[in-house]
Amino acid sequence: MTSSLHPSPPSRPAPLHARLGQTLRHRILDGQYAPASRLPSERELIADFGLSRITVRKALDDLQQEGLITTVHGKGRFVAAPKAFQDLRELRGLAEALAPQGRQLRNRLLGAWIGPAPEGIAQRLGLAPGAAVGTIRRLRMLDGLPLSVETSHFPAAIAEALLQQDLAGRDVFRLLEDALGLALGQAELAIEATAADAELADALGLAAGAPLLRIERLTHDAQGRPIDFEHLHYRSDGFQIRLQIPRKAHAA
Amino acid sequence: MTSSLHPSPPSRPAPLHARLGQTLRHRILDGQYAPASRLPSERELIADFGLSRITVRKALDDLQQEGLITTVHGKGRFVAAPKAFQDLRELRGLAEALAPQGRQLRNRLLGAWIGPAPEGIAQRLGLAPGAAVGTIRRLRMLDGLPLSVETSHFPAAIAEALLQQDLAGRDVFRLLEDALGLALGQAELAIEATAADAELADALGLAAGAPLLRIERLTHDAQGRPIDFEHLHYRSDGFQIRLQIPRKAHAA
Numbered sequence: 001m002t003s004s005l006h007p008s009p010p011s012r013p014a015p016l017h018a019r020l021g022q023t024l025r026h027r028i029l030d031g032q033y034a035p036a037s038r039l040p041s042e043r044e045l046i047a048d049f050g051l052s053r054i055t056v057r058k059a060l061d062d063l064q065q066e067g068l069i070t071t072v073h074g075k076g077r078f079v080a081a082p083k084a085f086q087d088l089r090e091l092r093g094l095a096e097a098l099a100p101q102g103r104q105l106r107n108r109l110l111g112a113w114i115g116p117a118p119e120g121i122a123q124r125l126g127l128a129p130g131a132a133v134g135t136i137r138r139l140r141m142l143d144g145l146p147l148s149v150e151t152s153h154f155p156a157a158i159a160e161a162l163l164q165q166d167l168a169g170r171d172v173f174r175l176l177e178d179a180l181g182l183a184l185g186q187a188e189l190a191i192e193a194t195a196a197d198a199e200l201a202d203a204l205g206l207a208a209g210a211p212l213l214r215i216e217r218l219t220h221d222a223q224g225r226p227i228d229f230e231h232l233h234y235r236s237d238g239f240q241i242r243l244q245i246p247r248k249a250h251a252a
Numbered sequence: 253m254t255s256s257l258h259p260s261p262p263s264r265p266a267p268l269h270a271r272l273g274q275t276l277r278h279r280i281l282d283g284q285y286a287p288a289s290r291l292p293s294e295r296e297l298i299a300d301f302g303l304s305r306i307t308v309r310k311a312l313d314d315l316q317q318e319g320l321i322t323t324v325h326g327k328g329r330f331v332a333a334p335k336a337f338q339d340l341r342e343l344r345g346l347a348e349a350l351a352p353q354g355r356q357l358r359n360r361l362l363g364a365w366i367g368p369a370p371e372g373i374a375q376r377l378g379l380a381p382g383a384a385v386g387t388i389r390r391l392r393m394l395d396g397l398p399l400s401v402e403t404s405h406f407p408a409a410i411a412e413a414l415l416q417q418d419l420a421g422r423d424v425f426r427l428l429e430d431a432l433g434l435a436l437g438q439a440e441l442a443i444e445a446t447a448a449d450a451e452l453a454d455a456l457g458l459a460a461g462a463p464l465l466r467i468e469r470l471t472h473d474a475q476g477r478p479i480d481f482e483h484l485h486y487r488s489d490g491f492q493i494r495l496q497i498p499r500k501a502h503a504a
Contacts, residue, residue: 085442091499173499184499190337191495193445193465193488211463211488213445219499236445236463243443247343247425247436247471 017058020049024059028068028079035081036143039069070237072145072205080237081143088243091187091219093171094140094148103142107168110137110149110203114156121153124218124229134159138167139203146204148234158182158227172228173219183222190216191241194233204235211236269310272301276311280320280331287333288395291321322489324397324457332489333395340495343439343471345423346392346400355394359420362389362401362455366408373405376470376481386411390419391455398456400486410434410479424480425471435474442468443493446485456487463488 014022027033040048045056060077063069070080086097095105117125117133125133136159137151152172154162158180165175176182194214201208212233219228266274279285292300297308312329315321322332338349347357369377369385377385386408392400404424406414410432417427428434446466453460464485471480 083444088495088497091497186496186498189495189497190492191443191465192335192492193463193486195463195488209461211445211447213443213465234445236447240442240444243340243441244438245340245343245441246438 016051017055017062020045020051020055020059021062023049024063025066025068028063033079035079036145037079038075039077039079041076067237070145073201073207075205078145081145083240084142084147084238085240085242088189088241091173091184093173095171096174098142104144105147106141106144108139108141109167110139112136112159112163114159117153121229125153125155125226127155132156134162136162136167136172142238145238146235147238148232149200149203150230150232152228152230154228176228182227185220185222185224187217187219193236196233200233204233206235213239213241268303269307269314272297272303272307273311273314275301276315277318277320280315285331287331288397289331290327291329291331293328319489322397325453325459327457330397333397335492336394336399336490337492337494340441340493343425343436345425347423348426350394356396357399358393358396360391360393361419362391364388364411364415366411369405373481377405377407377478379407384408386414388414388419388424394490397490398487399490400484401452401455402482402484404480404482406480428480434479437472437474437476439469439471445488448485452485456485458487465491465493 024033024039033039039060042053042056042060045051046053049056060069064071064077068080069077071077084098084101084103086092086094098105112135114132114134116130117127119129121133122129122131127133134154134156135151136154137149139146140148140150158176161180162172162175165179167175173184177184192214194212196204196206196208196210196212198208200206200212201210204212213236215232215234217230217232218226219230221227276285276291285291291312294305294308294312297303298305301308312321316323316329320332321329323329336350336353336355338344338346350357364387366384366386368382369379371381373385374381374383379385386406387403388406388411389401389403391398392402410428413432414424414427417431419427425436429436444466446464448456448458448460448462448464450460452458452464453462456464465488467482467484467486469482469484470478471482473479
């Protein structure tokens with residue numbers, strides 16, 4: 001085993017990009033730049049500090065690497081809000097999960113269509129191959145910035161009833177329960193990482209290939225019938241799952 | 253609501269890369285190319301089929317996109333094995349979790365060192381800032397291919413005892429229990445996606461920036477003392493987390 005220590009800090013003055021980074025860091029941490037607010041543009045920083053574009057960009061890249069700022073393509077750089085999280089001990093819609101964190105969730109309907117179910121989707125929903133399935137795709141925005149794209153498949157009658165409801169403001173789970181009168185049972189989840197394809201990247205304001213957290217979720221009603229099969233893709237800088245797990249005794 | 257159908261398949265003959273892809277797909281699905289076996293090299297495929305490099309590469313890229321093959325940088329392309337998964341209803345080491353799936357896990361020690369704890373790590377382990385902490389970093393290989401890099405921090409005495417044990421063959425959890433006589437309690441997990449930095453990419457045989465599943469796990473002993481603070485980084489094509497969640501009644 002070796003012992004290792006962090007090297008002692010250099011005594012040279014810090015380079016320009018590091019000094020700009022330090023100034024911006026202080027403004028973020030002391031709240032002068034508020035969470036989820038837009039940072040001054042590169043052009044404004046160049047003018048304000050009299051620095052080159054390359055120096056400004058290096059300082060911003062460092063802050064992004066630290067997780068202090070986030071880029072939304074086509075919109076600019078923003079002060080990162082604390083990462084939203086969802087506790088998985090019980091099944092909740094995202095708005096239900098985030099409300100206690102004081103976070104505001106709004107949804108934008110990206111598309112809705114009804115058509116014959118592809119085999120994989122029919123099978124998970126317990127339908128005959130080719131049976132009519134309704135698909136609803138929504139962009140979920142947290143405090144005004146894109147957080148996730150959710151693509152949900154339902155038996156056609158359920159999808160049609162949901163499309164009469166407030167999909168912009170409410171979780172699907174709550175609509176299924178409150179508006180459609182369905183009792184929800186348990187859900188099976190598979191969680192993995194994936195790279196954003198062009199369509200997801202565009203919706204989420206990311207470069208193609210950016211890492212996403214992907215959740216596949218099959219939700220049953222209280223009688224055990226599958227009613228909602230979803231693929232949820234989250235920006236990796238905006239969201240984490242948290243849970244607690246007990247250790248059970250193992251066989252010796 | 254719009255209705256949409258998949259367009260009907262074209263009647264033109266499929267392009268060359270699609271026909272090569274179909275041939276290779278059949279060989280993978282009928283077992284002629286076994287799971288986790290190395291595919292013929294690009295050079296061999298070019299020679300065997302009399303096709304250009306660009307055509308061969310396009311066919312292989314398509315198969316990789318489908319998840320049928322996987323690339324390990326510096327080693328070549330392999331038939332993808334079924335994705336390993338871990339059920340999170342109870343706390344298990346990875347080898348414990350994968351053994352029932354008939355999967356073979358081996359570990360390679362990448363590094364071990366003892367030094368003063370950085371503030372964030374000391375705090376999670378309930379130690380004074382600067383207290384001695386031991387860090388053990390292992391590469392976990394599933395059926396011979398890299399799956400994850402695990403970086404684990406322990407109070408120094410526990411790390412020193414672990415380094416006398418079979419870290420190549422056994423889970424840390426089992427060593428803590430069986431060899432060190434510690435009873436494990438519960439763990440807190442945070443799960444997210446991240447992009448591989450140069451060091452992780454190199455260890456896992458990925459390009460830098462590839463998506464990884466990242467788990468931060470703090471494990472306590474049966475008395476509630478934190479004893480093991482870890483960061484686990486999994487290749488996204490090799491692993492998923494599965495779990496079941498009940499729906500509880502919500503407040504109206």
